[in-house]
Amino acid sequence: MIYVIVENLQGSIRKASIEAVSYAVALSEKLQKPLQGIALGPFKEGELQKLSQYGLEQLIHVTNEAYKDFSSINYTNAVAQVVKDPTVIVLPQGYDGRALAPRLSIRLQMPLLSGIHTLLEPYEQGYKAQRIAYSNKGIETVYTPSQKVIVTLKANSFVPQKKEASLNITTTEVAAATDKERVVGREQFSGKVPLTEANVVVSGGRGLKGPENWGMIEELAQLLGAATACSKPVADEGWRPHHEHVGQTGIQIAPNVYIAIGISGAIQHLAGVSASKNIIVINKDKDAPFFKNCDYGVVGDAFEVVPKLIEAIKRYKGLA
């Protein structure tokens, strides 16, 4: 049996889980093995049914209230109790998946292939797949001789395929094992698009000269439904919060479109963003290294180009 774990983000299913479900459906067809989804904790009314649009037919829902908060211990116990003879377990490589997958790997004695972006392929005695290594500077083909394997799927690497199915949800209860990892508070970053899930990211660098100039970055992001990000010096200066820092020591992202404004494109920055499918660079220095590592470039002063771009988008949208 192949299993796919659906992350519970305060009762909602996020994009990363839909990608994982769609990936698991494709894998189930390829390996000719049945697939079951696993969801833990309370979800919003009708939320889990949405997975039927992506070809999922069977789902086990562990309904205990206790699983509304992620706990690596409790989730590991619950998943280990629910699975029966698992061959592959698929998880999104998100914040929870990165804590859960390695625990499950030990508990179930299934090797872990993490952050993979290709469909698992039978190879010799086991499986192989590809993943990013060296912070986007390399692609690693990994192999495990095991017949049983856990994989975490890199965000934005698998395009969900719509496929209508009739979804049968089985509910069950598994008592939560401990309260050793107790969530006592939560803070959402002002209702914006989460950086790691965003289709489009608008990012600003030192070229913007100061935090007071971020208004146009936010306006552009809002027009594009994009998340905002920044380079390391900007976060280090305290112009923007650390959770917006993308780069080798910040967050690694792979959006469809990355727009870099006033960022020179140092190798450490590229390491965090070069997995983006398309990169657009706006910089007044025509020799900025980023222009050698992008798809589209505008050589010009951000303080002239960005307001012009905002106006042009508004015209396009019929807002101006």
Place this chain on the structure above:
Amino acid sequence: MKVLVAISHVPDTTTRITFTEDKKALNKQGVTFIINPYDEFSLSYAVGLKEQNKAKEVIVLCVGPKEVESTLKKALAIGADKAVRIDTEPKDAFIVAANIAAYAKEQNFDLLLFGKESIDFNGSQVPGMVAELLQLPFVSFATKMEIENGKAKVTREISGGSEILEVELPLVLSAQKGLAKERIPNMRGIMMARRKPVEVIAPTETQPKVETLQLDYPKGRTQCKFIDPENIDELVQVLVNLGALN
């Protein structure tokens, strides 16, 4: 408290990565190695605990061959009390985790600190595996921690926000940026590091579960298409074509 900081020996962030001819390994020639930056947040945090008299001993550990001792020495210069090297090739995350867990089992650590991932294999596997092997609580992507009366209050990054957890010690934690500011070793630290011990111990696990078949370079970007800032509507059209604007 007794604190373990497990570190990885990784290529410097500015390194141009090249692979060996057989495409199986990193070409180490001319590469400067550093403490994995995320592990360094943990190390700095642990050294801070010592300064506040909350930690008695900070032990820094690395699984790897002799060459990783240069990186362990840097960690000693930053302020760890003692270094331990487990003498085996870190062929996969399981080997690293199994050896760390076997060592930690004998030591009664109150805190076992890691980075959220290493910048070479970016796997995020080792800390969770160690937590499970030792049956300990685990908080990943920690950006803040306060310890009072044997309990930790930890802030963890989540999708689009953060959450705060209360966790009893002993605890396994993986650091995200924010946990502590990096520390630069001073002259005194470097001098003192020379006298601090590096204990070498034999591995308990040497069989990997996952292997690298091949390493390739990512596809480079085809040439940048330049758009005249005077013709900004062309950029709008690009955004439309890429599905960024509708």
